[in-house]
Amino acid sequence: MKILVCISNVPDTTTKIKLVNNNSGYDKTGVQWIINPWDELALTRALLLKEEQGSPITEISVINVGTKDTEPTLRKALAVGADDAIRVDAEAKDAYYVAAQIAEVVKNNGYDIVLCGIESSDYNGSAVGGMLSELLDVPSVSSVSGLFIEDGKVKLNREIDGGTQVLATETPFVAIVQKGIALDPRIPAMRGIMMARKKPLVVLPPADIEALTEYIDYEMPQAKSACKMIDEDNAGDMIRLLHEEAKAI
């Protein structure tokens, strides 16, 4: 059984974003790039599954659609434990473009399970996983917080209002995973970093696909206004400020 984990290369979540080029992009200078946190959890779960005794998982691959700049992120995935990596050599233009590129690779390589993070922490589109399953014409399960293989059967947990839904599905399928799929992302060990040097990182030319959307303009959210702390004994001050400054009453 082969697992493919889709990896998005995103700015570290503490990055301060500065818009450039008439707000059509952001300054990437000095940005620390990481594996999208949900994808990292997906990879961790895949590795745990493979390490189980008698596991049917034989191979874990990771894939990213991106330029050469994303290779350190893929190399980290290899250091964590993925067996091989694929980079589709193209700028990730939009969710459809990425999903369609990955779909081409999946069609040619026959993965049994494809894992996608529920969203990427940069664009938060939540679109690639669903599009990918549609393009592959395979089942997809969203908001997956548990992935198990019992007697060769795949079981998935989904968090729903007030409880957990348990699903079974045949392979191949796409699981769109969220927090809970693994407790903590795995930190690579030095040995893993060393071994990653020799693991294959295959670069594929992009398929001839057109993006459906284009990013035109970004806006920074308004800065949070300062918070005024009022002593609990001075309720009168609060009413005055709500009336005079906030004009809420």
Add this chain to the structure above:
Amino acid sequence: MEIYCNDEHRLIRSTVREFAEKEIKPIAAELDESEEFSIELTRKMGEIGLFGMVVDPEFGGHGFDVLSYIIAVEELARVDSSQAATVAAHNSLGIGPINEYGTEEQKKKYLPDLCTGEALWGFGLTEPDAGSDSRGTKTKAVLDKGEWVINGSKIFITNAATEITLGSTVQAITGDKDGKKEYSTILLEQNVSGFKAIPMHRKMMWRSSNTAELFFDDCRVPESNLLGKLGEGSKIMLSTLDSGRLSIAAMGLGLAQGAFEMALQYANERKQFGKPIAKFQAIAFKLVDMATKIELARNLLYKACWLKETKQPYAKEAAMSKLYCSEIAKEVADEAVQIHGGYGLMKDYDIERFYRDQRLLQIGEGTSEIQRLVISRYIGC
């Protein structure tokens, strides 16, 4: 640092940073307060591979270059000097001499365990009367019936008295040659009869690292425990210290980086006179000076690593790095406390621990004065 660092160096940095933030930071203050050496944390550091980083995989190591190891130490010290000290001392002083001078047999016997984090090894050089002047060494080793008989004592030996310490490399007088004392280094295992390793407590700094006094009372070890050749002790000691200086420098650099980040964050959050104190030039300029010193220190240290890696002479640059990184650690930690004001004097803030921890760096593995002496000889004084 693009000229010295590649993608793998950056991955090592982010990996060790993540580990240190997750596993060390939450318990560093508590371990410092209780003066506790943590076997569990040492084991975890071993699990991610922080021991034996530059050792050949054939002997259980990971086969990285010097800079990779230095970056790892730097990132540990950015969070906690005690754990950085455990790693730096074990790699540079414990593993280093065995890796550099050990016979094939000695390497095979000791290195695989020492590279796991399950066992530690000390380096016994300093004595009560032999600090900067190692010629004051009194510990003696005499050959008797195919065994070295060792008598004497050592002090301030890192990692030498933990429950997982396997032994120490001991420098001892092994004879006289042309009126000069002849020094050799001998491997001594912890369980040898007549040997005692006593942990030293009530330290001002590095309180959760292990520091020991060693006592040798007719300790007998096989003749084959000689490390390197007879009379090579001074050479082994000097080359070990050259290499060790890089890791102490990394500790200074990492500590300075951590102190700077704390000061910057505090200065942006702390408001006085209606705005964050970072917006006042008096504070901003302090932070600028800190950042500039750190940048210079990193350039110097990484250059020294590059020289070592490319097999060029690096002793001068190693001494300069140790001197400069440890001195800026003092300056940066001092100004970081100043920026924190009264809060910086409280144990609730990590900067208080950093301020204490930096103080060793200008003393250990050659004082700042000895570094200047070493450098002066290289620049033609």
